[in-house]
Amino acid sequence: MTQPANPALQRTLMDVPVRVDVVLGEMRMSMEDLMALSPGEVLALEREITEDVEIYVSDRLMARGRLVVADGELGVTLSEIVDERRAA
Secondary structure, rough: OOOOOOHHHHHOOOOOOOOOEEEEOOOOHHHHHHOOOOOOOOOOOOOOOOOEEEEEEEOEEEEEEEEEEEOOEEEEEEEOOOHHHHOO
């Protein structure tokens, strides 16, 4: 990795909170069904386990990847960086 041109700026940016969401799948259900759920119930998502998950940064689609398990921890391996400017 190359050294940043402005280390002070990099340190400042590293303190900025960023929300990262990994979307595993979706499902629709009524509020009644949602309220009737019990702890430990399993919900079937509308996506296959082999399909890519979507990674959003601050509500913006940034990448896609695959779920992995490493040392007992769940993670994501990036397979594609999304450039929304090209898609528009």
